[in-house]
Every structure is written in C-alpha cells, then in structure tokens.
Amino acid sequence: MKKIAILTSGGDAPGMNAAIRACVRYAIAKDVDVFGVERGWQGLLDNKISVMNSRSVSDIVHKGGTILKTARCPEFLKVEYQQKAADTLSAYGIDGLIVIGGDGTFRGAKDISDNCGINVCGIPGTIDNDLAYTDFTIGFDTAVNTVLDAMNNLRDTMGSHDRVSLLEVMGRKCGDIALYAALAGGAEFCITPEHPVDIEQMSKTLLKSRLRGKTSNMIVFAEGAGDREEICRQIKEKTGISVKTTTLGYVQRGGAPSMVDRVLAARMAVRAVDVLLEGKTNRVVGVNNNVINDFDISEALAMPREFDSELYKVMNILAR
Numbered sequence: 001m002k003k004i005a006i007l008t009s010g011g012d013a014p015g016m017n018a019a020i021r022a023c024v025r026y027a028i029a030k031d032v033d034v035f036g037v038e039r040g041w042q043g044l045l046d047n048k049i050s051v052m053n054s055r056s057v058s059d060i061v062h063k064g065g066t067i068l069k070t071a072r073c074p075e076f077l078k079v080e081y082q083q084k085a086a087d088t089l090s091a092y093g094i095d096g097l098i099v100i101g102g103d104g105t106f107r108g109a110k111d112i113s114d115n116c117g118i119n120v121c122g123i124p125g126t127i128d129n130d131l132a133y134t135d136f137t138i139g140f141d142t143a144v145n146t147v148l149d150a151m152n153n154l155r156d157t158m159g160s161h162d163r164v165s166l167l168e169v170m171g172r173k174c175g176d177i178a179l180y181a182a183l184a185g186g187a188e189f190c191i192t193p194e195h196p197v198d199i200e201q202m203s204k205t206l207l208k209s210r211l212r213g214k215t216s217n218m219i220v221f222a223e224g225a226g227d228r229e230e231i232c233r234q235i236k237e238k239t240g241i242s243v244k245t246t247t248l249g250y251v252q253r254g255g256a257p258s259m260v261d262r263v264l265a266a267r268m269a270v271r272a273v274d275v276l277l278e279g280k281t282n283r284v285v286g287v288n289n290n291v292i293n294d295f296d297i298s299e300a301l302a303m304p305r306e307f308d309s310e311l312y313k314v315m316n317i318l319a320r
C-alpha cells in the first residue's frame, strides 16, 4: 500500500479534522502518500483530489467541521457511479481509501469495495452515536457538551420565570445525545425514541414537584422521539403548565472538538491506516471498553443497536 485517499461524507462532526490530521501524519510517517478528496463521494465523481502533506493539516486539530468538506451524493447508490469513483482512484494509483462518516458513508464504502475492488476502512464520524458496533463515534462527546452549555443558559432564564423547559436535541432515531445530556445536565425528564413518553406519569411528577417547591423543570427531548408539540399540548391539558420549547438544531454539529473526541479521532485514525497497511479491506474501526478495534463493515452495520437502559434508569432516579 503506497497511496491512500481520505474523504469525509454525510453529516459533519466535530473531530473529523482531528481524524484527517492524524490519518495524514501517521500515513506519512509510514511512507505512504496521502490524497484528500473534497466533498465525499461526490468529490470522487468530480475528480476533486489533491495531494496532502503535513502542512495541509496544520492548525486544524481544534476546529469543527471538515476541511475536506462533506456532501450527500445520491448517485453513489448506483454501481455505475461507484465504478466511476473507483476509476478516479485508480487513475491516481490510489490503492486504499479511508472514509469518515456515518452508516450511509460505510454502505458506500462497502459497495465500492465489493463492486470495484477498492480497499476501504471507515472511521465513525457522526454526532448521533447511532452505530451499534462502537461505544462512541467521533463528535458525540462534543455535541453533548454543546447541549450542556445550552442547558445551563436555559436554566438561568427558566428558573427566573419558574418555567418548564423542553430542549429538543439531535440524534435522529438514537436517543444517546438526549440521554447523556439529561444525565450530565441534571434534567428532570428525558424523552427518547427508545423510551416513549408516559404523559400521565410525567404530568403527575411535574405537579408533585411543584408541590415540593420545585417550580422549574427541564425536559430533554430527542428529535426522533415523536410529536413534541402534541406532548406539550397534553401536558398543558393535564397540568395547566405551559412548556416552553427550544430547538437547538445545527449548533450541535459545530464547535471545537472536545479532548475526548480529539483523542478518539487520533486513535481511530491510526488504526484505520494500519488496517489498510495490513492489506485488509471492508473494515470499520470502533472503540469498545476503551480498546480500539476493527470490524467487518457488513457485520458492524448488522449489529442491533442497544440503548443503555441502565443509564436511563439512573438518569431518572437522580432526577427526582
């Protein structure tokens, strides 16, 4: 393996730059030439490839987003476009590809490997933490810290007005951002896709906490957990309390990556380069009990995601 390329695809996540930097510098240290592909799979179709060196990745370890840019590329689901991308890589003599992204990006990597013989290794970069095979994805820790900052601000104003606040956070069908933020931020309630809300119970608890003198409450709501407005409407109907909603949105995807994400990015990047140098393909790297591992892509994507119900219970106990 003498030449590898790197791309970022799907949603950006804080720590992608730290991963790019680590891939580039570690590969160079192993005498491998490195190329950067702009805008994910689309960049391979558009021939947006350039040589990277140590200086290409200076001053990025602390920056959110991705210097390689990212994009969604619907054409890439078709074999003819995968072949076109593979032809671009072959034209540069590139024999290994590292992709940083989420499950969709990994499916693309598997396809270009299976259908066109490109050696691939994936690094999980997504704030959602929705990949079952790895305990954590790059960007998740930073996103939760961003939510915590927002919760602190909300508490100030909600407490002053004796209000109940619902903060909607990202995560698509995965409730991890909501769960970790609710636990770490001391929220009173957490609503996730994995644990549908019991309005009856929640309303009773809200009224009881008022009687105990607690006049301000925080509900962390995961975006995939149902109809937020309907939940607020029902709470109002049952308790007379109006819930003030805030949607945090894309601020969760940006910002300087945390120490945890930068270190995770470096460790995963090193393993990804090693995987390619060992001649393996169709692999993704992950972290399990703080050990970096690599897995077959199909097996990794087929693993059922398990929500941490124990942590959810702890969150609820500590919230009362």
Ligand code: ATP
Pocket: 009, 010, 011, 012, 041, 071, 072, 073, 074, 075, 076, 077, 078, 101, 102, 103, 104, 105, 106, 107, 108, 109, 111, 125, 126, 127, 128
């Ligand atoms: P995130 O979870 O942050 O959104 P992601 O990698 O899952 O990241 P997607 O938009 O699902 O984001 O996928 C990124 C790109 O990967 C798609 O735009 C498409 O080009 C490619 N892709 C997705 N699914 C497939 C598939 N089944 N086969 C081939 N390519 C795919």
